[in-house]
Amino acid sequence: MTTPVVDIWGPAAPEARVVISSAPEPHDEWELAGGTAWVFYSPLNRRQLIRPVILSDGFSGGASSLDRLWAGLEENGDYRFISELHAAGRDVVILGYDDRAASITANADTAIDCIRRALAERVGRSKLVVGGFSMGGLITRYALAKMEQDPALPDHETALYLSYDTPHQGAWLPVSLQAFTHFAADNWGEVPLVGEKLRQFSALLNSPAARQMARWHLEKASGTVKEDPERAEFLQKLDELGGWPRSVRKIGVANGVETGNGNGIKPDVTAVRADGETLVDTWLKTQATGDQEVARLQKKGGEPVSVRTSGLPDIDGAPGGLFTAPSEQGDPGSFGLVALLSRLLGNTVDPDVITTSCFIPAISALAAGDISDPKALYQPVTPDSSELDAFVAAGRNEGHTTMTEELGAWIVNEIVASN
Structure with missing residues (x-):
């Protein structure tokens, strides 16, 4: 089993061990309101931001760690996600937060700041790809929806939204x-x-x-x-924004199976x-x-x-x-x-x-049902039941946000097809 991309609930205990090597120096680093974005240009783009892919960190304690994120995306799974995006000519922007346990709406403002910076730095007119891992998918979902509804904010110019084992219908902790x-x-x-x-x-x-x-x-x-009550308030705010960004293709993957097993x-x-x-x-x-x-x-x-x-x-x-x-x-x-x-x-x-x-639960990651319904939890997920435009589920129930070729390669293909 591999180390998750995001440090879900914080350091588990003093004796827990995770092997994390140092990430390479980013080509650029953006200081944002409430966070940091680390920019890695594709070798094909000669140090220019041409086809940006923004990937948001998720939930844990303290600030985001580039080394930990890099390890999860590139080293600890069986698929080198950043390298494959680079090979496809995509520039990778890893979005981190000063406080990963702050409210989703607060970190969504940081995501909006990152999107605005990417649009300002972008060379050409290629649309963005924006999404995240675990709660990072909720943060960017809210950010894109807010940019569409708030007239004071610019057009997000995003073609594709992606989520990786994101709790769209909520997470379960015993x-x-x-x-x-x-x-x-x-x-x-x-x-x-x-x-x-x-x-x-x-x-x-x-x-x-x-x-x-x-x-x-x-x-x-x-x-x-x-x-x-804070969850109920968040869901109400999200609903007032339309629930989802409307002008993008929405895709997602689950680290659980879609069969109901x-x-x-x-x-x-x-x-x-x-x-x-x-x-x-x-x-x-x-x-x-x-x-x-x-x-x-x-x-x-x-x-x-x-x-x-x-x-x-x-x-x-x-x-x-x-x-x-x-x-x-x-x-x-x-x-x-x-x-x-x-x-x-x-x-x-x-x-x-x-x-x-x-x-x-798979039905949460695929936005396909209410996780409080015991029957829905164990039913197969069908395209008609999901609020996503397309999705892929893992072939087995595996560690949350584990990066696999099965899921990662599908996302890369979707990104390449988006623009």
């Missing part, structure tokens, strides 16, 4: 994982090394971007699972169980439909906290891009993250850990 993270941060946030990571992760889950992207959000371990994770089974120095009979279960106790959390010497859900679908096993699936680089996956943190807090973890879970 409620039990959210609860454990907040519970652990509240109780062990001052523990050396691991405490800082727990606080960061808990804060990240409550950031504006996470609240807008997650279909179900839990603010604290004893809170109520719901669609966050899940990843094999069964609902309502124990994913992680831990007991030891700090935890007592603490466990997390995979999500099931109906009323369910999804987690039992207990600090040694404290009272147990029961986390319950009602009306959610059995989504952990749904077809889709997997939550930072376990890899040779040390990415622990969703439930694997809980196991790792539990061990760091001095506990023994049962060996039979279900490590990962669905993160971006």
